Amino acid sequence: MNIYDISKQAGVSIATVSRVLNGSPNVKPATRRKVMDIIEQYGYIPNAFARGLGLDTMNSIGIMCADSSDLYLAKAVYYIETNLRKSGYNCILICSGYEHRNKEEALSRLLSQRVDAVIMVGSNYVEPEIKDNRYIMSAASQTPVFLLNAELDCPNVFCTMCDDFKATRSAAAALLNSGVTDILYLYNSRSYSGMRKLSGYQSAYHMSGLPLSNDLMQFFDGSREDISGVCHFLCDLREQGLVFHAVLAAEDMLAVGAIKYARINRIAIPDELSVIGYNNSLLTACSDPEITSIDNKLETLCSQLVRTCIGVLNGEDMPPKVIYSAELVHKGTTRLREQRQDQ
Amino acid sequence: MNIYDISKQAGVSIATVSRVLNGSPNVKPATRRKVMDIIEQYGYIPNAFARGLGLDTMNSIGIMCADSSDLYLAKAVYYIETNLRKSGYNCILICSGYEHRNKEEALSRLLSQRVDAVIMVGSNYVEPEIKDNRYIMSAASQTPVFLLNAELDCPNVFCTMCDDFKATRSAAAALLNSGVTDILYLYNSRSYSGMRKLSGYQSAYHMSGLPLSNDLMQFFDGSREDISGVCHFLCDLREQGLVFHAVLAAEDMLAVGAIKYARINRIAIPDELSVIGYNNSLLTACSDPEITSIDNKLETLCSQLVRTCIGVLNGEDMPPKVIYSAELVHKGTTRLREQRQDQ
DNA sequence: TTGTACGCGTTATCAT
DNA sequence: ATGATAACGCGTACAA
Secondary structure (H helix, E strand, O other): OOOOHHHHHHOHHHHHHHHHHHHOOOOHHHHHHHHHHHHHHHHOOOHHHHHHHHHHHOOOOEEEEEEOOOOHHHHHHHHHHHHHOOOOOOEEEOOOOHHHHHHHHHHHHHHHOOOEEEEEEEEHHHOOOOHHHHHHHHHHHHEEEEOOOOOOOOOEEEEEEOOOOHHHHHHHHHHHHHHOOEEEEEEOOHHHHHHHHHHHHHHHOOOOOOOOHHEEEEEEEOOOOHHHHHHHHHHHHHHHOOOEEEEEOHHHHHHHHHHHHHOOOOOOOOOOOOEEOOOOOOOHHHHOOOEEEEOOOOHHHHHHHHHHHHHOOOOOOOEEEEEEEEEEOOOOOOOOOOOOOOO | OOHHHHHHHHOOOHHHHHHOOOOOOOOOOHHHHHHHHHHHHOOOOOOOOOOHHHHHOOEEEEEEOOOOHHHHHHHHHHHHHHHHHHHOOOEEEEEEOOOHHHHHHHHHHHHHHHEEEEEEEHHOOOOOOHHHHHHHHHHHOOOOOOOOOOOOOOOOEEEOOOOOOOOHHHHHHHHHOOOOOEEEEEEEOOOHHHHHHHHHHHHHHHHHOOOOOHHEEEEEOOOOHHHHHHHHHHHHHOOOOOOOEEEEOOOHHHHHHHHHHHHHHOOOOOOOOOOEEOOOOHHHHHOOOOOOOEOOOOOHHHHHHHHHHHHHHHOOOOOOOOEEEEEEEEEOOOOOOOOOOOO
């Protein structure tokens, strides 16, 4: 069934069928009804490829993320897809993994599908070395690119992010302010936002005037789901003599590992050890006590990103960078004096 | 830039360019090189819409899932996308939510995009009432449909699933066999597979000859992430006088709630309370002790589903139903006599 | 080995 | 209000 068949059955031209299909006002109601009847009778669906060819768009947007099964990225994908669909766009999802080569391949795949835009979910798409981001800039010359939680200054690239630097600085400052001077910073990613978080932590020390030992910044080089690995990692540090009375984690999963570490070593939380996670995800509710965590407003970020995206596609003038502030959500793993809000 | 421009620049016909593009062997190496040079020089990418129109496919497959941010569904989506991409297919993702109307809308959206196949992830797509599954059957008359963890007997519908009935029956039997006679069955979904799990639990009681009280089957009617809600729910049951020495949960998240319940009420695990979850997800590793859980081999299921899908698209004869067995993974929340393997 | 010409099913422009 | 027809850019059968 195509538009010709319908037009024949309805006794009109294909132009009229097309008008009916696209809700043009220039159709006599009687004609419209007649055509609609035939369409429904045959269950006719217009060919999206032909339409795409003519209009040069299929209203689809590419979503790249390293791993859609990651708790955080999965939420982002969900929010983005849901919002985009409300605006009539379909989402082509590609899980690129964390390796550079595969990211490039994923991107070129989306471009060859002629998506209207590309959304890169997660800070891991912007890399420290400028040349490694060339592929993004090159893509942006054809198709608008939207980054979630990453920053790249380039025409046609739009960034929506949370101020991770300020977030960890505030959190670390709150811990320092509560009297803890030895905060272990635990991280597992050296992505753009990963480094920003680390800087925030360092900045809090600098601001407080307290000395900061390199040993207090520990990189966990294991799988993103290896909670007991994190636990053992911390146990090892303790055995090696490292002393810390707080853990500031770059991800909730690391914080969960810290909780297990504390339980195994009979360290009381929060009295002997404070723990702060990042993302305020479901994991914070799993452990006992629930974990104080930094909420980076993922849902807000995503809906803003989509708003920017739709605006750009509609030819509106949109800000290339939108930055939100995170919020420290106090739960059971901290006992902070007061929530210090620094600029 | 289109194929005509390239052909002009290279001094050949579009047919030759097309041959080069599609790797036809009938091209003189020198010609191929000449054409390739021009293509690369201009960064030409063939128009996917035009190609789609001619070939009547853009090699894309629709993936429906209720909520891609759900821990379990997210993993499934990840595995499926990754496998499909290896076979050259792109994935259009739609998060339909759990309401019937929205599921129908999502499906028709995919069909109008002319996807080559539709994959429905999660048991919630098949509903108890036959008429509610009509939309799937109707879709299947145009496009092959693949169900993960659901069963529907209909031409052009292919099911890949885990035997949930047997899984919960085995788990319940193991608990009964270890001497616990009052197992609380905790569930939060009445989907197809949800009911199968419940039946398995009941069957274990029947087989053992022990009486089964209705009070031991409890439906938690809260959010899928409301762990403390589950905890309170159990506390309420306890206060109402319900006695149980094991919890068999239809989802890991419910099991986590049970762990918190036990901790609050100072109930020792596994000595006074055994807990078994379902899915063997990351959540089982978050709590302390780690949760014994039923592993339904999600990764295996997904790769089998994709294999079936590719087979069908290649015109091969494929089994309409593939059923795997789950496996009980023993961790810290049970102390079972021995792992009883019943058929 | 290469080229010509047509078909794919729309939308949009221009008549009428 | 409606119809005829030209694009859109590709793959491919057929001819050379």
